[in-house]
Amino acid sequence: MPPGDTLPRYVCDACGEIHYQNPKLVVGAIPEHEGRILLCRRAIEPRYGYWTLPAGFMENDETAAEGALRETLEEAGARIELAGPFSMISVPAVNQIHVFYRARLLDLAFNPGEESLEVALVEEDKLPWKDIAFRTVAVTLRHWFADRARGEFGFHAEDLPLR
Amino acid sequence: MPPGDTLPRYVCDACGEIHYQNPKLVVGAIPEHEGRILLCRRAIEPRYGYWTLPAGFMENDETAAEGALRETLEEAGARIELAGPFSMISVPAVNQIHVFYRARLLDLAFNPGEESLEVALVEEDKLPWKDIAFRTVAVTLRHWFADRARGEFGFHAEDLPLR
Numbered sequence: 300m301p302p303g304d305t306l307p308r309y310v311c312d313a314c315g316e317i318h319y320q321n322p323k324l325v326v327g328a329i330p331e332h333e334g335r336i337l338l339c340r341r342a343i344e345p346r347y348g349y350w351t352l353p354a355g356f357m358e359n360d361e362t363a364a365e366g367a368l369r370e371t372l373e374e375a376g377a378r379i380e381l382a383g384p385f386s387m388i389s390v391p392a393v394n395q396i397h398v399f400y401r402a403r404l405l406d407l408a409f410n411p412g413e414e415s416l417e418v419a420l421v422e423e424d425k426l427p428w429k430d431i432a433f434r435t436v437a438v439t440l441r442h443w444f445a446d447r448a449r450g451e452f453g454f455h456a457e458d459l460p461l462r
Numbered sequence: 463m464p465p466g467d468t469l470p471r472y473v474c475d476a477c478g479e480i481h482y483q484n485p486k487l488v489v490g491a492i493p494e495h496e497g498r499i500l501l502c503r504r505a506i507e508p509r510y511g512y513w514t515l516p517a518g519f520m521e522n523d524e525t526a527a528e529g530a531l532r533e534t535l536e537e538a539g540a541r542i543e544l545a546g547p548f549s550m551i552s553v554p555a556v557n558q559i560h561v562f563y564r565a566r567l568l569d570l571a572f573n574p575g576e577e578s579l580e581v582a583l584v585e586e587d588k589l590p591w592k593d594i595a596f597r598t599v600a601v602t603l604r605h606w607f608a609d610r611a612r613g614e615f616g617f618h619a620e621d622l623p624l625r
Contacts, residue, residue: 321486322520324559357485362552362621363559384619389525396526454617456547458525
């Protein structure tokens, strides 16, 4: 435990550098086009073959919004315009926070990137609820359709308890 | 650049471990009591002697809300009840995202922790605007007082551009 700190840390025996282990931010989008949502089927582990919203780890030197745009372009080849943040979900089991932005597809020229098997625009009644890759994505999509049904989009912050 | 990645990473020459460098989350609270806001005067660098809201790096194994409660207890000795998230501000210049929660002080038995010189409940017209430690805190406080003035608290997401 470094002086003045409250937790043990990884410290390099050789140079003394402290390696802090902090939660990582995953940023993504809910790209919408005429009521349908853009989903990607994963070509990578974890959850190969399952459906997800475009999302990934936020990188240094970018804002959360820029990260969501970048991941949507990388995974779905899709250009979007962001509205505000829609959900923020803590996942302490894996030390992550997932933030999803509302978004509008700018055109229909999307196509799967290296990390996706396919990309599709999906209606609410066709949503593959049993094959959604991550709980944060399912929670976000449920809030999105519920908010659309009541005609007003809010901001949803919650925690996924430890399994 | 590891296979399948899009950016160069720090890779250990000895064991091959990849050390990803991602933005860190800073979580904090806006503790309110009868219209006054709890502020801490920093006893540590950076910004020694300047005023801030209680906040700090989110740790592994906690949710964002738990982190905000913990930091408020550590820095201000204050017990609070959280309302929802109030602001989320990307600070790409330092690779951080700051998230502040609205909060209510549960009692007045607060006192400065090791990282604070003093803790005070401050009225809007006494706020030390010129001596606020961080831009994210100033932005958050400005939104808070503006929202209070119009009688409705929203959620505020924004970016602080690179200086």
